[in-house]
Amino acid sequence: MDFIEGLPNSNTRNSILVVVDHLTKYGHFLALMHPCTAKDVAFKYLNQVYKLYDMPDSIISDWDQIFAIQLTPYEALYGQPPPIHMPYLAGVSPAAVVDRSLQSREATRKLLMFCLKRAQGRMKHFTDKHRSERSFQEVIRKVGAVAYTLQFPPHSHIHPTFHVSQLKKHVKNHLPVVDAHGASPKEPIRIIDRRMVKKGSQAVTEVLVKWANSFPEDATWEPLTAFQTKFPHFQP
Template sequence: MTGEKPTAWASWLSLAEWWYNTTYHSAIQTTPYEALYGQDPPLHLPYLAGASPVASVDRTLQHREVLRQVLKFHLTRAQDRMKQMADKHRSEREFQVGDLVYLKLQPYRQHSLRKFKNQKLSPRYFGPFPVEARVGPVAYKLSLPPTARIHSTFHVSQLKKPVGSDGALLKTPIRILDRRMVKQGNHAAVEVLVEWGDTFLEDATWENLHDLQQRFPAFDP
C-alpha cells in the first residue's frame, strides 16, 4: 500500500487501525471493538461528494473514501495471496480403517521402524502400515510394529496412499534372503531380510516376520 506513496504512509494508520479493531478475531471470537465497548462497531456509510457545504471538509471526506477503498483492495489482495500460498501445501486426504498407507518420517531421527546403511539417502516414507482407527478429522492411528518406539497417531499430512497421484507404487516383498533370531523384550522373535519389488538388492531390509505376514497375507515366506 505505501509503495505507491511512500511519504503518505502515516495517513493509512488510522484506517488500518479501524479495520483491525472492527474485524472478527477467531482467538477472542469477536471484534476488538466489541470486546472493548460492548457493542457492534457502527456501520460505515460511504460519503457522497458534495454532502458537506464546507469545501475543505468535502475534500477531506472524499479523500478518506478513496483511501478506504484502496486500503480494502490491498488487504483483500494480501489475504488472497496468503491463501494461495497456503493452499499449495494442502491436499485433501482421507483414509478408511484397514487402508495401507505410507508414513513420512525423518530416517536420521527414526531408527525403531527400519534401519538403513545410508540414512541421508534413504527413503523418507516407511511402511506401508494399516490404518487402525481415525482420531478426529485430521489424524489417524496406525498399526505399527511392536518394536516401534514412537506414538502411533499421526497427522494426515504425514500419510499417503501407496498408489497416489504421484504414481508411487506399493512395495511388495519378492523373496526372503536371510533369517535371524532377535530378542524383543523378554522373548525371541524372527526377523527376515526382505527383497522388495522395484528396488535394488542392497535396499533389502530386515523385517519382523509376524508383522510382515500381517501386512502381506498373500506372501508366503
C-alpha cells in the first residue's frame, strides 16, 4: 500500500491510494484529497477493498506520516488488531462439498505462493545483475529510496518526480553533435549483437548498433541489409 501525491486536481482529488495484492498482483487505485488522515484512508480502504476481500494477513507500507499513530487502517477504524487467518484443515467441515471446496482453495493458495516465491527469486537474480548505486545532485528533493523531484520551469505541465530508472547522469561537455537543423547525425561505431527475426515468411538478420555521440542504452536494432547499404564502408 502506498500513496501517489502531488498530482493535478481532478474532481477535488489530487492523490491516489494504491493497494496491490502481493500474491495475485491485482491492484486498486483510490482517489484521495491531500492532506488526509489515517481515518480517511481507513474508510476508503473499508469501502473499496475490505468489502471485496476481507482483511489481509499483513499490510506492507512505507508508514506515511498520516500513520504517525503506528496503526493499520483496520486498527484505526475498529480499535483492535485484525483477526488472524487460519489455514483450513481437511475434514473440519462436516459438509463434503464445503470440505472439498476449502481443501481445493488451500491447495491453490499453496501453489500460488510457491510460484510467486520462485518468480520473485528469478526476477531478483536477473535484476541484481543490472543494479547499481546511484545518486543525483541539483534536485529539489529525494522521494523515498528510488525517486527524485527535479526543478522544472513554473509553466511546465510535466510531473517533476521521476523513478531513478528514468534519469541519466549528467556529464559536462558531453553533448551530442548536431547539424544546422538541430538533428544529430547517426554514425555507427560498433555492432553489439546479432539476431534472427521473422518478417512475413522470411528470416531477417538484425544487428544491434552502438551509435556515436549517444548513450549505450540508445543502441538500436537495424536490418543488416539496410544497414550495409546505408553504411557500405563500415567495418564492424
